[in-house]
Amino acid sequence: MIINLESLEGLPKKYFYELKKFDNVFKTSDFLEDYEDNEYINQLIFEINNYCLKNKIIGFHYTNAIEEDIKENGMIIRSGEQIRNDFVQKFFHLFDQIEQMQIREKWLQRFGKRDIESRDNRIYFNFTTNGLNNRGAELLLKYYGEEQIYFPLFELPTIGKKLRKIGKPMILKCTLDPNEINTFIENPWGKIIISSYNRNLNSNAYTVDQDGYLKRGVPKENVEIIAG
Numbered sequence: 001m002i003i004n005l006e007s008l009e010g011l012p013k014k015y016f017y018e019l020k021k022f023d024n025v026f027k028t029s030d031f032l033e034d035y036e037d038n039e040y041i042n043q044l045i046f047e048i049n050n051y052c053l054k055n056k057i058i059g060f061h062y063t064n065a066i067e068e069d070i071k072e073n074g075m076i077i078r079s080g081e082q083i084r085n086d087f088v089q090k091f092f093h094l095f096d097q098i099e100q101m102q103i104r105e106k107w108l109q110r111f112g113k114r115d116i117e118s119r120d121n122r123i124y125f126n127f128t129t130n131g132l133n134n135r136g137a138e139l140l141l142k143y144y145g146e147e148q149i150y151f152p153l154f155e156l157p158t159i160g161k162k163l164r165k166i167g168k169p170m171i172l173k174c175t176l177d178p179n180e181i182n183t184f185i186e187n188p189w190g191k192i193i194i195s196s197y198n199r200n201l202n203s204n205a206y207t208v209d210q211d212g213y214l215k216r217g218v219p220k221e222n223v224e225i226i227a228g
Helices: 013-020 023-027 039-053 067-073 080-094 097-110 113-119 138-142 157-166 188-201
Strands: 056-065 123-125 168-176 212-214 223-227
Touching: 013 023, 013 039, 023 188, 039 188, 056 067, 056 123, 056 138, 067 168, 067 223, 080 097, 080 113, 080 157, 097 157, 138 168
Parallel strands: none
Antiparallel strands: 056 168, 123 212, 168 223
């Protein structure tokens, strides 16, 4: 089974039956913390999380890239150095000598040991599309190459303008094994699902989401381009 943590598609009916018992709580709650002391809801979070771990989940990856590369190769793992070297080889001819010098200088200043440890050979995902509403995905969709390329460059007027013209903004809907995803909160899948259900009953409710990352690629058959 494939579970969409945002739409709740794929979640068994038995969990909806149990969640419905707490509709009055969800209708008046804006945050997960509002019912964090409810032992029955906490047990549901735990059970739903375990169910997800036995199945597949949907992850969303925001990017500005070459569509054919995604269709042919899926999502591949690379270091930041590999990503930037590939950019130089394919696209540096689009920039004049002064711009090329600025790019190299900015990259050298920005990408040090700390960034290598936190970004290299990782693919990051969100598990709802809330980033489209809170502007969290704005730069990722607007500028080519993701943060390993654009982050120190996008505010440079001529360079930023050229980065916007190289690729295509895409949302990649990926089928993932949750056991392979590194996350940052306890019972993440259960909490995201509960918050999605909460939001269905209360439009003011805060959507729980988080970054999670894989240390391996995603094959093309598990990647769907759902927006451009």
